[in-house]
Amino acid sequence: MTYRAWALALSIAAVAGAAEAQSPIPDSRSGGKLLLTGGVSTIEGSGGGGLSTWATITGYGEEDGIGGNAHVTIVDLPDYQFRTAGLAVGLWDRVELSAARQEFDTGDTGALLGLGQGFTFTQDVIGVKVRLTGDAVYDQDTWLPQIAIGLQHKSNDQGAIIAAVGGQDDQGTDFYIAASKLSLAESMLVSGTVRWTNANQTGLLGFGGDANDDHEAQFEGSVGWLLSRNLVIGAEYRTKPDNLSFAGEDDWFDIYAAWAINKHVSVTAAWADLGSIATFEDQRGLYLSLQAGF
Amino acid sequence: MISKLTLAAATAAAACALPAMAQDPAHRPGEEAVEPYTVADANAGVAPFEGTAMLEAFNGREGSDRIVDGMLDRSVADPRIAEIFVATDMVRLRRTLKEQFCYILNGGCAYTGRSMRDAHDDIGLQPADMGALVEHLQDAMDAEGVPFRTQNRFLAKLAPMRRDVVTR
Numbered sequence: 094m095t096y097r098a099w100a101l102a103l104s105i106a107a108v109a110g111a112a113e114a115q116s117p118i119p120d121s122r123s124g125g126k127l128l129l130t131g132g133v134s135t136i137e138g139s140g141g142g143g144l145s146t147w148a149t150i151t152g153y154g155e156e157d158g159i160g161g162n163a164h165v166t167i168v169d170l171p172d173y174q175f176r177t178a179g180l181a182v183g184l185w186d187r188v189e190l191s192a193a194r195q196e197f198d199t200g201d202t203g204a205l206l207g208l209g210q211g212f213t214f215t216q217d218v219i220g221v222k223v224r225l226t227g228d229a230v231y232d233q234d235t236w237l238p239q240i241a242i243g244l245q246h247k248s249n250d251q252g253a254i255i256a257a258v259g260g261q262d263d264q265g266t267d268f269y270i271a272a273s274k275l276s277l278a279e280s281m282l283v284s285g286t287v288r289w290t291n292a293n294q295t296g297l298l299g300f301g302g303d304a305n306d307d308h309e310a311q312f313e314g315s316v317g318w319l320l321s322r323n324l325v326i327g328a329e330y331r332t333k334p335d336n337l338s339f340a341g342e343d344d345w346f347d348i349y350a351a352w353a354i355n356k357h358v359s360v361t362a363a364w365a366d367l368g369s370i371a372t373f374e375d376q377r378g379l380y381l382s383l384q385a386g387f
Numbered sequence: 388m389i390s391k392l393t394l395a396a397a398t399a400a401a402a403c404a405l406p407a408m409a410q411d412p413a414h415r416p417g418e419e420a421v422e423p424y425t426v427a428d429a430n431a432g433v434a435p436f437e438g439t440a441m442l443e444a445f446n447g448r449e450g451s452d453r454i455v456d457g458m459l460d461r462s463v464a465d466p467r468i469a470e471i472f473v474a475t476d477m478v479r480l481r482r483t484l485k486e487q488f489c490y491i492l493n494g495g496c497a498y499t500g501r502s503m504r505d506a507h508d509d510i511g512l513q514p515a516d517m518g519a520l521v522e523h524l525q526d527a528m529d530a531e532g533v534p535f536r537t538q539n540r541f542l543a544k545l546a547p548m549r550r551d552v553v554t555r
């Protein structure tokens with residue numbers, strides 16, 4: 094090789110290197126988010142707390158990566174057992190897709206309700222969430238929260254029973270707008286969501302009822318205190334419609350602790366008060382959820 | 388006389404080799420020259436804390452310096468982001484970051500580095516790089532014994548810089 098050829102080759106390499114360094118398209122990388130900042134899995138499969146959906150996009154992918162997870166949750170109540178399992182994926186911290194199957198097992202109570210021992214309502218929830226603006230974690234110089242909108246389409250497999258108790262439909266769609274903000278200065282998370290829904294007990298007892306069939310705005314909110322990088326404790330509250338005249342429906346409440354062992358496994362434990370469900374009062378019990386993902 | 392001449396010649400040679408050096412009042416021996424820029428504390432990108440509590444929690448200037456070194460040592464050893472630092476003047480980076488941390492902690496330092504935008508505009512950092520850097524900073528603050536909530540107060544000052552640091 095002549096000197097000029099070497100010089101040319103070096104110039105090309107330098108230009109290529111500079112181009113690579115300034116390539117506007119980032120490499121796809123997983124795990125860009127900080128621990129716990131993707132949230133855990135809600136009972137409806139979306140990213141958030143346990144009972145309330147947050148504006149965060151699930152998983153550990155930042156704007157340059159994707160994240161995903163699977164979860165199982167069990168809520169053990171005095172007269173029922175509520176189980177849910179699901180999959181969710183977060184795409185470039187912009188879009189979240191989720192699918193969950195919920196089982197509401199009436200156990201011994203099924204016989205008392207005339208449904209039969211161990212009668213179980215099964216509901217599938219498909220969710221989509223889109224982050225509109227804001228970054229809950231990094232935008233620490235403004236009160237503007239991260240804001241997302243989403244929907245959850247739910248279909249329940251017990252249409253006949255739902256109709257028999259006054260429910261209007263075995264399918265329904267919730268729409269929501271969520272705002273979430275982490276205050277690092279206070280080591281505190283605050284999140285609020287307005288949900289337009291006509292779901293009875295989140296759809297486990299169908300949609301709409303003899304008392305009301307319209308979608309109504311309901312609120313769900315979370316607060317959380319960061320105790321360490323791995324641990325957050327807090328409380329959630331969720332208001333619900335009251336569409337069925339045969340059984341009053343109460344707001345839901347829980348206090349929780351979410352522990353991220355690492356970016357792949359987290360455990361959430363809560364004490365949940367789900368109030369009155371299908372005439373059985375004071376449904377309070379342990380909520381336990383396991384999430385695995387990236 | 389000879390030594391004076393030698394010194395003058397060396398200075399002249401250095402000035403020829405590194406023409407920007409003479410224009411950079413913040414230049415230090417052992418550092419590479421950078422394009423001239425206006426030196427100002429405002430380049431630190433955020434107002435400092437008030438009072439002395441934050442600096443004390445970071446174990447003073449010495450603790451703050453150790454945290455910077457700890458963060459950078461972890462970063463250059465991290466395969467996810469080590470490549471970023473290959474072409475970086477680590478001597479200058481350590482010095483300016485120490486100044487910046489000390490300034491933000493109200494440790495009485497002047498910040499003589501470039502603005503976050505100017506310092507990062509041709510590096511091409513992406514969001515996952517920022518996350519990794521924060522994790523190394525958290526580990527370094529842990530090692531220095533800075534309480535978690537105090538760490539977060541400091542991170543709250545740095546977090547908005549992501550807009551200037553992450554360029555793709």
